[in-house]
Amino acid sequence: QVHVAESGGGLVQVGGSLRLSCAVPGRTISDYTVGWFRRAPGKDREFVSGFSRSGRTIIYDDSARGRFTISRDGAENMVYLQMNSLKLEDTALYYCAVSGRVVPSSNANEYDYWGQGTQVTVSS
Secondary structure, three states: OOOOEEEOOEEEEOOOOEEEEEEOOOOOHHHOEEEEEEEOOOOOEEEEEEEOOOOOOEEEOOOOOOOEEEEEEOOOOEEEEEEOOOOHHHOEEEEEEEEOOOOOOOOHHHOOEEOOOEEEEEEO
């Protein structure tokens, strides 16, 4: 069992920024391919971004591309999701998920372990 822990959510105004963090306590994050997903109220879970364990493959959903940046810090043993120019529609519970696969996928079924989520609320 792999424990996944997200942090960094909060309340921010439209146009603001937040940085989410994902950790796998007791393990090395670079051993995993990491994906970020979100679930907005009344909507299905959707893919946001993914980072391969090699670091060579990064993917974004169209809604995130150009505003969000996924990255990994080996020294901190974290994967980050930097979210800029936040919009009201970015309000959601954001989940980090990890997989032993080589490349990230937008398919939630290809991730093995999930965190509990961190709430991001964008207000006007």
